[in-house]
Amino acid sequence: MQVIATAGHVDHGKSALVRALTGMEPDRWAEERRRGLTIDLGFAWTKLPGGERVAFVDVPGHERFVPNMLAGVGPVAAVLFVVAADGGWMPQSAEHLAAIDAVGIRHGLLAVTRSDLADPGPATRQALDRISRTSLGAVPAVAVSAVTGAGLPDLRDALERLVAALPVPDPAAPVRLWVDRSFSIRGSGTVVTGTLPAGTVTTGQELLLTPSLRPARIRGLESMNEPVTSAAGVARVAVNLRGIPAGFPARGMALVEAGRWTLTRVLDVRLPASGAEVTLPPEMTLHIGSARTQARIRTLGSLLPPGPPALSTVVRLTLRDPLPLHVGDRVLLRDPGSAAVTILGATVLDVDPPALARRGAAAAAGRELAAWPDPPLAADLLGRHGFLRAGALAAMGVAGGPKPVAGDWLADPDRWASLGGRLAEAVAAHAKRDPLAIGMAPEAARAALGLPDRMLVEALARGLRGRVLLEDGYLRPAGPPDTRGAASSLPPRLAAAVEAVLADLADAPFLAPDAGRLRELGLDPRAIAAAARAGLLLRVTEQVVLAPDAQAEAARILAGLPQPFTTAEARQALGTTRRVAIPLLEYLDRAGITQRLPDDRRRLRLTHAHALVHPRAVRVSSRKPAAARKAR
Ligand SMILES: Nc1nc2c(ncn2[C@@H]2O[C@H](COP(=O)(O)OP(=O)(O)OP(=O)(O)O)[C@@H](O)[C@H]2O)c(=O)[nH]1
C-alpha cells in the first residue's frame, strides 16, 4: 500500500476530494463537520482500479493549523496537491508547497478541484509553474469536481501511475513510526496510529516510545481497520501497545527499534544554498515526522561566497526535546513570526556532533561539514569523530564503514595510522622520563592520545610489535633484550647498586643482602622492581633479592636432595638462612618448581622442568659463576 497526503489552501476541496475518492469521512471531529473546516489530520483509504491500496492523510488548509499539516506530510513520500479552479494560487498553496519542498517530497499529483465552478485552465497553469520549481518537479494535473464526479476516473488512473512509480521501501529498514494519533479502547488499552514509511512491525515485537524510551510491546496491529500480524512500510498502522498507559503517548512521539536510532538533542544540519544571504533567527521550530520542537540555531560556517558551485550553510541545532534521528534525515525549520524566512529544509549531517570547545572550532566544523556529500558516508563521520563504535554508527543510520580495529571500534584509517607512531613515542618518552617505572599504564596512554577506550591502546600496541611491548599490563619500549632491559637503560646509580648486590651474592648466591644493606645501596622497593623488570635481579619478596639465575640454580641444588625434603634440608643445601629459604621455597612453589606436601615437606616437580629456565635470561656480567660454584 501507499500513503499520500493532501495539501492545499483552506476550502479548496481537499476533504471533499478524499471523500469522493474513498467514500470515507476524513473530517473526524463533529466540530470540523459543523464548521466545514478541517482542523486536524484525517485518514481514509480505498482500492485503486488496479487493486493497489492507497491511504490518504487529509490535512487542514487553514494557516492556523499548519503544524498539523506538517505532521501529516512529514512521514509520507507523495502528495495530492489541491488547488480550486475558482480560487487559484493562494497563500497556503504557497506555504504547503514550500513545506513539501523543504521535506524533499519528490512524488505528487495536482488535482484542480471545483472545476464545475470555473475554468480549471488558469489555476492549473499557475500551480504547475510553481510546483515545477520544487522537489516535486513536473507533475501530472487532473481537473476534477467532487460534486459532479467529473474527472474522478482520470484522477484514479493518475493515482495508480503515481503509486506504481513510488519507490518500494526496505522492509528490513529501522522502524520509526511517528505517532499522529493516540487513543484508548476499552478492553484493549492504548492505541497509537501513524504512517510507517519503511521497515516492518509485527505483533509481539518490542519497540521503544521516544523520548522516554519506554518499552512498548505490540499487542495487536491493524492496517486500514483490519487486524494483521505484521505490516511493512509504506502502511497506515494502528498499534495496540502493552506497557504504555492510556493518555501517555502523544503526537510527535515515535515508536522506534532499540539500537537503530540516535536519540539526540544536538545535531548539525545543512541548509540549502540560497541565492540571497539569509539571516537566520536565533531560534526556529523544527519539524520531522509528526514531531515538532524548538531549535536554537548556531551558524557553523556561513558561507560562502555566492556563485556556483552552490555552497550551503551549516548550522548546529540544539533542541528543546530529543528526537530519534538518522544522518541524512530531512528536517524542516519554520519561523512563523518572521517575514523573511518562513520555511527551510535541512539535511541532517551529524546526530552526535562533537562539542565546539576551542576557539575557531565552529568555523572549522563548518568548513569540514560543508564539504560533505549528501547524504554523508561512514568515512565522513569517521573522519570527523576519529572513532565510533559499530553500533553507534548503525544507530546514526549510516551503513558501511571499515572493519573494526579493536572490539567493535571503527577508526578513521588516517587517524589510526598516525596513532601507532604517537603511541611508540609516548611510551618511549615515558620510559626515558621514568626509567624505574614498570612502564606506561595503558590508561595513561589512552588519555595522552585522546582515545575513547583503553582497548584501542592495546590494539595499537599489538600492531607495533617490535616497537612497543605490552607486558604485565604495562607498555614499554620494545627492543632487543640486551638493550631493552639491560643495565644500560637503568640510571647509573641503580646499575651500580645492582652490581654491588651481584658482587655480594657471587660467593654465597642464596645469602640475600639484608634490609640494611639494601637501604645502604639505595635499593628501595621501586628500584628493586625496576631492576627485576630489567632482568638484573630476581625479586623473591620486597626484601629478598637474588641473582637472576637463582631460581634455576636453586632447582638444580634441590634436585640433588632425597625427595621429599624438609625446609631445614633445603636451607642447608642452599647455604642460607630461614629469612631467605622460606620465601624462596614459597616462590619456587608458586613458580611450579617445587610442590609443598601436606606434611610441609617439598619435592621437585620434574614435569615443570621447562620452568627452570628463567624467562629473562641472565645478561649481566660482573657475576662470577665460577667463584660461586667454588664457594659451595
Ligand atoms: N462545487 C463544488 N464544490 C466543492 C468541490 N469540492 C469541494 N467543494 C466545496 O468546497 C468547500 C470546501 O471543501 P473542503 O473539502 O472542506 O475543503 P478543504 O480543502 O478540505 O478545506 P480545509 O480542510 O479546511 O482546508 C465545501 O463546501 C465543499 O462542498 C467541487 O469539486 N465542486
Ligand SMILES: [Mg+2]
Ligand atoms: Mg479539509
